[in-house]
Structures are given as C-alpha cells and as structure tokens.
Amino acid sequence: MFDSLHPLITMISLAIFGVALLGVLVKKNLFKIFLAFSVAESALFLFFIGNHYTPGLKAPIAADGITRFDPAFMVDPLPQAMILTTIVIGIAVSALGLSMVIRYYKLTGHMRIDKMDELGEEQ
C-alpha cells in the first residue's frame, strides 16, 4: 500500500498531535494541559524522526569493531541530535510549568484554567 512507513507515521503522529491539541484546548485541569503539551511535542518528535528515517539504513554509530566510520548506510544523525535537545527542553518546560502549577494550587486551592481570574481590570 505504501512505499514506506512514512505516510502511516505521519497519520499516526498527526492524530496524536490532534488529540493532544484537543486536550490543550478543552481540558480544564492545568496539570492535564501541561501533559497534553508534552504529548503534542512527542507527536511532533515522532513525525520528524519517523519521516526522516529511510528504511534500510542503520544508526549513525560505528558499532562493529569500531575501527572505521562508514557513513554509507547511516541515517542522518542531525534530527536525532535535534530531538535529543528538544526533549530536554520539553522536560525543562514541563518541570517548570508543573512546579508553578503546584505552587499555584497551594496558593489558590484550585488548578482549573477557567477559574484563573486574578488578573484583569477589576480587583
């Protein structure tokens, strides 16, 4: 049906992305929203890495014997490095966000996004 798995990966990752977006947009719990962002990011990683992988190539690591670095059948290492970096960033953002949510919860007693009304004109 498909030449490669790329369309399938695209479809699946976009589906996940959509679900995550839905979570971001309709969930009222701040915790769930941050989780949904993580899921959306992961969906993008999946899309990127998945689309970048060409069937038949191997990891860009000289594994056997390690005497020679042969780039002929290796996949592009750059996306992997990028994703590594991005994952760490994602973790950092989630950690910071969750710590804020926890603190917010302790201060106000709720963590519903539709009840956040501290700011604005009238106080």
Added chain:
Amino acid sequence: MSLLLFILLPLLAIFLMPFYRAYLHYVSTVLSMALFGLALTCKAALPLVERVAVDLPLAITFELSSVSWLLVTLFTLSMSLFSLYHLRFSSNKALFVGTNMLLVGVIGLVLSRDIFNIYIFFEISSISAYLLTSLNQDAKAYGGAIRYMIIGAFASLFFLLSIMLIYLTIGVLDLQMIAQRFNLIDEQVQYLILLSLFIALGIKTELFGLNFWVPDVYQASRSAVSGLFSAMLSKSYLFLLFHLAYLLHVSTSQMAFLTLVAALTFAVAEFSALKSRETKRIFAFSTLGQIGLIALALSYGDTALTEAALFLIIVHALAKLMLFLALDLLERRLGSTKSEIFARFESLFLMAVFTVGALSLLGIPPFAGFAAKLSLLKGLAGLEAYGAMALILTVSLIEAAYLFRLLSGFRQGEQKMVVTLSPLERLIFGVMMFALLLLGLMPQPLLALCQEAAQAMLGGYHAAL
C-alpha cells in the same frame, strides 16, 4: 574577539553564581555594562560573521550586521540601566538568573542565523520570561506566568513544526541556505511553514489576534521586569519575524496581510487602553500599540520605513523602560499600580520622568518619539500610504487621551506621599530623559545608523519586489 562572548559571558556569570551570591547585583551591572562596551567596540568591525566550530554548511552562523548591532547595543544598554536601577536593592538570585538569561536569549535571537539555534534561544528567552513573570510568587504572578507558559508552549509547538518541516524538505538549518532553497519546495509546504512561523513568532511578537495575553503578563510581572519585556523581548521577536519575512521573500499579499495585522495591533491596543485604570496594563497596551506601529512600518519592506521602525524600536525601548522603572519605583513605595497612584505622590522629578516618557511615546516634540514618528510619516508619505498615515494620526489621539489622563492625575489628590529619589536613581532617570531629549533634537546620527541598519536588514528584499 568573538560574537559568542555576548552569550557566553552572561552564561558563565550565571553558572558561576554560587561564588558570589551576595554580590549578584554588582556582577549583573558590571557584566551588562561590559557587554555594552563590547558592543560599542564592535561597531568599527561591522558586519561580523562568525561560524561556530566548523564551516558552512554545518556550522551555526552568528552574524553581527548593522541591524543586529543596533539591537544588541540597545539590549545591553537596557540591561545596564535595569541593573543600575536594581543596585539599590539586595542581591536577588532569581532576578539575576532571569534577567541575564533573558539577555542571553534576546541577544541570541538577533545574532543567530541558524533556525534550530534560534529555537534554543527562543526557549531560553521564553523560559526566563516565565521565570521573571512569576518573580513575585503570589497567586497573581503565578496566574500570569502559567497563562504565559501555556501560550508560549503553544507557540513553540508551531515553531518546532516549522523547523521540522524546513529540515525535512530543505535539509539545512542555516537561514541563508534555507532562503536560497526555499522557493524550490512545494508551495503548500512553503505556505504551511510560513504560517507556522507566523503563528509562533506572532504570539511572541504580540501581534493582533495573538496578543490577548500580553496585558495580563505585564500586570503579573514586576513593573521593572515588564519594562525589560517591553524593551528587549518583544523587540527581538519583532526583528526576527521581519528578518525571516525579508529573507524568505514572502509575497506582496502576505506582506499586506502583515500590514493589516500590524495596523489592527496598533489600533485595537490603543483603543483598549483608553478606559483602563491599571497603569501596568495601560503601559502594556501602549507597548502593543507601538509594536503594531513598528510592525506596520516594517511590513512595507521599504528602506526609509525600516529606518524609521528601527529608530522607533530604540526610542520606544528607552521610553518604556524609563516609564516602567519609574512605575516600579512608585509601586515599591505606594504598593499599587492603579492609575490613582499618580495622585498620591509628590516628586517633581518623577513627574518629569513620567511626562517626558509619555510625551516621547506620543511622538510629541522635542522628544525622541517625535523624530521617530516624523520619519515614519515621511516614509509612509514616500510610499503614498495615506491610509496608514491617517490611521496613525487618528489613533495617536486616542493614545494621547489615555496618557494625558494619567498625567493629569498628578494634580489631583490631597494627601501626597513625598517620594525622594536616591542620587543614583536621579542619575539613571536623568540620563534616560536626557537621551530622549537629545535624540529628539539631534536624531541624525542615530538615524544614519538606522539607515545603514535598514539596508542591512532588508538585504535583497526590496529588489525582489
């Protein structure tokens, strides 16, 4: 000499923080002033291009063109003033880390010419902004920070999407190379990339439709920090958005769309400020308005207008920083930022500061804002964009209404609290006021720099039209 010093030095200072915990405010001041000096010395060698580690196409390129030099100088100057202002207060770790990281982020944004590297700085500046927003550690601050964070995360999703698409379809990350091959790819994908970039950067640039969160964030932050956001953060994204737009040669209709969005940003924000009673929100709306104005100027892709826009960026950054720092002073003394506080203090000097700032924002001579507005109007006149001229002049009147409403607060109120300023504060505000006046009276030197920068920023864009 290396451009990366602008990034590595603050980072080093942050990492080595445990060694001088009690002296962070001094370190921050010395550092930002040193960077400012460094920036000034770079002027002679422009344009500087530096590739990290290896050569093209692999390397991350940093470029200090006339325009990024202008912005870097502005950012380091703003940071110096900010740090000088905070010298009086005790050493604050969070403030130190947050502001210096923000500096790293915004400098990186304007220097880097590698899309993924830009993403890193995008995140650095965003996360430090979240951190700075939550600095007060009360429900308001967290409310604002969380709101900011959710929106920022949304923006970064789209930025990530566009980077991924660029790499998948073009296979390079260097902006120059992307620009060269951008036309070769599928038009639909081109459009999707541009649109994702627009959403991501538009949120950060605070353009209309994507900027509804801004007043809340400014309100949640400390006033001084809001000043930094206004002076550095939004400006760097503004640069980035239009740098990319010029570089990728967006079509005329897409630029016209940007013009429309910018005009809406300007008009809606200024209108919204009219009845506000919260000074921080008013200043936030005013910032949005000015950003709209700058974006409007940039969206024509014309040398004269770009020159005006760059000038406006500098002038607005100075004026807004001054206003926000003065507001911070008041907030610390009076414990509020509602517009009523203007009736509750007694200080001729602060009144002068607010007046000069407001007049400059409004573009009233002899202050610098006027020179900016004048060159803007001249540029628009040169393009025969009379509608935009009319819009600017009309909406300026609305701006005048709320700014003068604030100023008229000075003469109300009975029990006034005498606010005295330390000599250092007087010096800082005095220098800023003087700068605004000087730039208003003698804008030519800076305008000449801006013109040079405008040519550098536009690159070949104009020729393509």
Added chain:
Amino acid sequence: MVLIDCFLMLLLAYGFGFLYYGLYRNLSARVHGRFGPSLAQSFFDSVKLFVKEQSTTFGWMFYAGPIIMATGAVLNVLFIPFINHGDSLQGLSSSANLIVVLYLMVLGPLGNALGVGSNGNPFGVMGITRGLTRLIALELPFYLAVIGVMIDAGSADFSAIFEAQSQEMNLLKHPLLFMAAFISFLGFMGKSPFDVVGAPQEVYSGPATEFSGKFFALLLSQSAMFSFAKLLLMVNLFLGGADDLGDLVLKTFVLFVAATFIGSVYARFSTIQSVEFLMRIPTLLGIVGLALL
C-alpha cells in the same frame, strides 16, 4: 473756513432738529385727533431744563454720559455732508466715509449707556438693553441696504455715493433696499412700532429715567440733532443727497413726514416682536434687493 462750515451745519441741524421735533409732536397729535403743543414747545422745554437750578448726579460718569452722547450726535452731523456737491456744508465728511459714520452713530448711545448704567436705576439699564437688543435687529436690514448702496457706488465715500445717484436716485434704482432701510430707519428714529426703548408716554422708564435738569436738556438737544443727522443720512443714501438748501429741506421733510405718519398709525411692538419682525420682512427685502443688484 471749515470751522465756519461746521458751525453752520450745527446750527442748521439744531434748528431743523427742534423744528422737526415740534412738527412731529403736532402731526402725530393731529393723526391721533389731538391739537398738540406749539411748534417750538420742545425748544422751550430744553431751554427751560438747561436753566433749571438743580439736577441730581451720580458721579462723573453720570455727568460724562450725556456729554459723550451729545458729542456723538454732533460728530454725526459734522461727518455727514448736507449738500451733494461743492465745498459748502460738507463739514468734515472728506475725512470719513459711510462706514465711519455708521459706527459713529453707535458711539453716542454707548456713552449714554455708560452714564445710565452708573446710576442704580434698573429701568434705565433695561431701556439700554432693549435698545441694544433692538439695535441688533435694526442694523441687519439697514446694513444690507447700505452694503447694496456701497457696492453699487463702488466706494464708501459720500461723494462716490452721490456720484452713483446723479442719474437716478437709489430710491428708484433699488426700491427694495430702500424699503428695508426705511423700516430700520423708523426704528432708528424711535418711531412706532419700534419705539419700545424710550416708551416715552406710558412707562416711566427708558434710558433717560434718572436724567434731570441740564442733563435732560442736553439729551433733548442731541436727540433733535441726531434725528436730523439720521434723516440726512437717509437722504444722502437713497434720495441722491440735496442739491441745495431748499432741496435739503424738501427731501428731509418728505422723509420725515412719511416716517411720522407711518409711526403714528402703528401700535408699538414689544422688543421681541420688533426683533422678530425686523429679522423677517425687512431682512428678506434687503437680501432680495442685494440679489437683484
């Protein structure tokens, strides 16, 4: 020479003024079916008042008011030429023109108003206010007519106005303008139906309320001269001026009689009525007259 000329003009104006005033009182009495006083009654009145031993004064402004009023009347006489050609009976008219004269006509009343105001009587001031209010309405049609005359003559100088009427007087050339001006003129002369200011018979009020003795005498005298000056102005503007003294007497007399008869048969308008009337019919006449120009 000029001084003698001026003196003669003043003398003429004074004599004719009182003569016409006496005639007016007689004629209107006849119209009303009365006999009326003798012709010289007004003159005798003024002389009697002049020599009255005592009069009340409210201070120097009160004193100066009638003097300014009289000065205004005298100046009017001096600046309006009696004869439409030659050098005699021209007074100072070569140094001024129609516009100056129009404005000089207000100077006297202003001085009077100041004098009236300086006493505490509210009725005097009420009269002044009425007068000023009526003036607003009176002047509009009159100005329309005068503007027409001046545009027609191409100058504001009396000589040019005479020149323009040498063939055909303005009365015939611009009858509508004349009618507008004439209705205003009735008001200027204090004739019915526009005589609410003085309201001499019925209401104990008006500008002259507090003036007694020599002040009132001065007012009477100036009023006589001023009336003559107004007649003169109308003659000059619309009847082509006087060719000689006889012509002068004839023309002023005709105009005077016409004004008196009309004035005698109309009932008095209130201030508002007169303003509204003047704002409508004569103004309209004037505008139409101007349009026909």
Added chain:
Amino acid sequence: MLHFEATLLGHLFFGLSLLVIVALLRKNDGLWHLLLLGSLGIIFYASSLVTLFIGWEMMGWSGYFILSKTARVSTLQRYILFNLGGAFALLGAIALLFSFMGSMMLCDIDLTLLPVWALHSVSALVLIAVFVKSGIIGAHDWVVDSYQEASPLFSAVLSAILSKAGIYLFIVLLLKQPHDERVLFELMAWLGAITSVVATFKAISQDEIKRLLAYSSIAQLGYIITALSLMQAYALEAALYHTVIHTLVKLLLFVNVAAIMAITGKERFSELGGLLYRVPLLFVLLVIGIIALAGMPLLGGFNGKFLLYTALLEEKRALLLATVMFSSASAFLYCYKLVYGIYLGQRPHDESPLHVSPKSYYIPQLLSAALLILLGFLPALPTPLFSAIGVEAGFSALEFTKPSILNSPFGSFNGAVLMSAFGVVFVLILGLLQRVHSKAKAAQNAQDISYCGEVPKAGVNLHFGYGMGHELGRIGFIAFILRRQSRRFWDYLNLIVGDLSILLRSLYALGTQHILLLSLLGFTLLLLGGL
C-alpha cells in the same frame, strides 16, 4: 532639525507675543511662560515645516502644564485632545506635503504642484489645525472652559497670543502659496462669519466674565478667519490689523478682569457691580478696551473692522459682510454687559472689602490702552509693515499716504481728524454744561433713585448685570443658536469611543484556552484560505 528664518510676519507675531508675555510675566509661572515664548519663537521664525511643528507642539504642551495648575481634569483633557487633534492634522498635512515636495523647507513648498485631491486634503488638514487653535465653532469646545479655568493672566496669554498661532499658520502655509483652492476657502469664510455670530450670542448669555471674554475671542477670531479666507492684500491687512488689535484688547481686558478678580475674589456678573467709583482707572481702561473690542471709531479697534468691511465690499461679498456686520453690531451688547456688570449699577450687598491693590495690573493695561489710542489717532501707522508682509506673501503693496489716513479701495478716513473732532466737541460741550447756571446735586448712593416714586429698601438688589441678555433667549433664532452645543456632539463621541474601548478591551480578558482556540482557528482558516 531646526531651521529658522527671520521674516516680517514672524517679527510681527513674535513681537506681539513678546509684548504680551513680558507684560504678564510673574515670578511663579515664569519658567513655563518663557518656554511658551520660546515655542512661539520657534513657530514664528521657523523656516521648515518640522521646526514649525515642533514649536506648535511645544506650545501645546507647555500651555497644558500652565493650565494644569488651575484647571479641572476634564478641561485639561479637552484642551490637550483638541490641540493635539489639530497638531496631528497639521502633521498629516506636513507629511502629505512632504510626499509631494520631497522637502520640509517652507520655501520649497509649491501648492500648485499638488493634484486636486491632495490640495484639498492639505488645505483641509491645515484648516483643522487653524480652526482648533482659533476655536472656530465646532472646534471651540476646549476654548471656553480653558479660558475660564486658567489663571486670569494665563487666560490673557491664551486669548491674546496662542489663538493667533493658527492665524500665522494659515498665512504661512496657505496664504503665501499660490493655489486655486476655492471651495474650502468659501466654506472657511462662512465658518468664520457664522462663528462670529454664534459666539457673539453665546457671549451675551454668559454669567462668568471669563467665559464671556472667551466667546468674544472666538467671535473676533471668526472675523480674522473670514478676512484671511479672501486671499487678498487688503483682507490680509485687515486680518493682521485685527490680530494686532485683538491681541492688545484681550491683553487689556483679561488683565482688567484679573485685577477685578484679584481685588474682589469674584468672577460672575451676578456677584459684581458698582465698582466704578472704587477703581475708576480700571473702569476707564475697560471702557477703552470695549470701545476697541466693539470696533467703534476713535480707537484702533475700528481700523481692523473697517479694512475687513472694505475688503469684503471689494470682493462684493454682500451677504458675508452683512453677517459680519450683524455680529459686530450684536457685540455691543456683550461689550456693554461687560462694563455694566462689573462697574456700573448697584453694588451687591454682600460686597467684601477690596483686599488687594490693583496697581500691579495697571502697566500692561496702560500699555495696550496707549497703543490702542495711538492706533486710533494714526490708523495707518502699521500699514507699511502690513504692506511689506503682504509683498512678502506675494500680494501687491498697499496704498499709504500718511499715518493718520487709513486707505482702502472703498474709501479712506482720517483718524487724527476724527479724534480731534471728538476731543474738541467733547470739551466744548463739557464747557457749555459747566457754564450753565445750574448746580448738580450728588446723589447719596446708587440706590438713591426714583423708583416709581419710592426709594427701594436696602435689601432690594436692582443690579441688572446677571439678567442682561437673557431676554435674547426668547427670540426665536437666537434661542436656536443658544440651544446648539457642540459639546453634546463631542460628549457623545467620547461615550462611543469609550464604549468601543471597553468592548475591545474585553478581547484582552479572554481565557487562556480561548486565546489558543482563536490562534488555532486563525491558523486553520489561513491555511484553508491559502491553499
């Protein structure tokens, strides 16, 4: 940025400003007033549009800060918004001119090069600035309140000088330039005339002295505007003459009123009266002022009006002239109200003792009174200057014989003769009256009147100052004029804009998820639209 050039016109206007501001300089506001003077200098000597605009704005905000010491917030807002509105219109005109001329220098402007629509727009925008500054009806909303609430001396500056900046602007930008804009000038002529009529009636119905003076300023500027709109040498002379006279008159009147307010502490006609014999010199000065204001002969005030009328006659603008003359005649009423309400009639019963000596107020008044009398005597004294200015502006030279004779195409008059005749006759009659064998008995006081045969009791106040002019309200068309208020329109506009602001502001109160939703919606729609 700043370019200057000395012109006769500049000298004239700056000379007037210098006169007024130096005459009014007081210690407490000195710095601001000097700033104001400086900004006026920038305007009047500017040789580039930018310089002109810089001065214009500086004038606006330095006035704001002087005003802010006494005025209410709403008045301040009104002042600054109207003035900035005018200034921004001017800026628009400047930018528009720049887009066609490519230069900001005044000497490079050539309106004949503009296409028709641009000429219309430039003229309209400049006129907006001029109208706002001069307080032409519709744009006059800020004038009255500002004059009323400014400190008395600053009211004098506002009225005598700041309102003239608009006149200067018009002369420099539109009058000096050859062009064939006619429609707007026709409109302007009528606007000026209607302004003078409406403002005159409004002035009559005021109870506060300064409001009356404010409306009278508006009316006088209406004449000047009408004169300017004729674009003709004698009309320019009329406008300039009237400008000079109005400056002197308003300086005199406002300082006079300031003195009254300082010594009595009151500012309404209904609270004042009968001051004539307490401050006779002030009374005389005021009388000189109102004679000049009403434009009666003898004093300088007549000269400007005379020139205006003859200019209108020359242009055969009969109806316009009638309107102007009508308003001028109506002005007698408020002139009289001014002097009567303050100085004449009976004194109010709750009169407080005079606590301040008015001496320090005399000098500016005496100065301007002397100048007014001088101009009455020698009406053509400034004609050579005006003629030269006219020549600078490209008009033909004016006819000038000798200083005492003021020439116009429609006749001339000799001020010296007029004045001497008045003097001689006055003295003669005075002598006559003195010679008459009859004593004048002094009345006890102003209450000593024959009031239908009774002497009114002490508690009955018969002062007529307050009600004077009210009966005009019963006259149909005047009542119509008095009922019209542009304030309502501006208030309505303010309301609308405020509501719009609150509506738009609610966008910024959207919930976080709604913002995201909007962004996503925008993304999707743009994506669908672009494909």
Added chain:
Amino acid sequence: MNLKRTLRVETLLVALLVSVTTLVLMQILLNLHLAGHSLGDEILHINAASTQSANAVTSVVTYFRGLDTLGEVSILFLSIFGVALHMPRGSKNLFSYHNTLLYIGVSILFPLMLLFGVYVILHGHLSPGGGFQGGVIIAGAFLLRFLTYGDHYELKERVVSLSESLSGAGFIVLGLLGLLVGDRIFTQILPLGTLGELLSGGVIELIYIFVGLKVSAEISLLAEHFVKAHNV
C-alpha cells in the same frame, strides 16, 4: 454514561476544529517531498575527519552543534532553578515509609547505578549514550535514595551547586579556549585520537563529562524538590 453531560457542545466544536486542522495538516504532510540531500549527510562524511567519534549523534550534539547543547543545558539549569524557586525544599519527604527490602536493594543498586551512569557518560562518543543519559541514570540513583531513605536523606546543597556551577563553567571555558588555542569558539583543541578508543574524539568526551555532571546534579536536585514539595 451520559454522553450529553460529559461531552459539551464547546468540546465538540473544538474537536471539530482540531480535526479539521489535523486533516488539513495531514493532507499537506502526506504529500511531503523530502529533501534528497541533507545537512546530516555531510556531517557523516566529515565526522571521521573532524571528531574521530564513533557516535555521529554525539559528535553532532557536542561538537557540530555544541552551542545548541550549551543552550539546552542552560535551559535545564534555568528550569531547575525555577523549580527550586517555586518549590523550596521542605524537610518532609513525600515517601516517608520504611521498607527494608527497598532499603537493601537500593544499597546494592546505588553504587552500581552510579558506576553505570559514569560508564554511559564516558562512552558517549563510542556507543549510544552520553552526558544526558548518564546524568539521568545517576540522578535515578539518587531518586531511589529519596524513595528509600525518607526525611533523613538530603543532598548536600553546596556540593550539588558547586558541581553544577563548575561543570557549566567548564563547558563554556572549553568553548572559550577554542578561541584562545584555535581559531574559533567550540573548536577542537585536543588531539582527536583514534576512532573507537576511549580517549578519542577530542573535546567531545570532556564536554560530555561536564554535561553529565551538570545533568546529574540538576536532575537529582529536581527530583529532590519534587519529592520534598510537601510543605511549601
């Protein structure tokens, strides 16, 4: 289950929008023409010559795009700093129960995990792994200790912050040394060695050691803050 109650109209509308967005994206992305030749291919070609690292991903992360990694480390630092700021370390541990089995297990596992973490860090240029992975493994070891030891166990703040600070500074100094020794920042300033040996790859290993140290300190700190966030 009452569908009507749990699925609100708003949710449905949003779902509709999101599905439209997803479908449109899918329509574009399914027809994506991938770039035939990308940057990575060139990296693979010059990897051997310029780094002598067996793991190309590692050379990208630490060498070719070392600056990104520095930024990433900074972001991590920033975020951990923020977490520490918002949730100051309390004295009470969330997991304050005593479990002997866990206690003994952790006592055995802890040194092993540390060792494994160090191994992963040091072999980053030879095999999958590196500073981040090793650092997280080490942090995992500390997490186990938090789970086990309850309130009594806490990290020595001084040590943690010093290692964090010095390793970060070390990374930057290494970059700056490139400017002094070499011709540009983040360049190779050490001998490359031979492919496949432990001491090869030039600065790569050094950088990964710094990164590993930093990450392990930071993630451990992160764990501690979350574990002891009880009584904020």
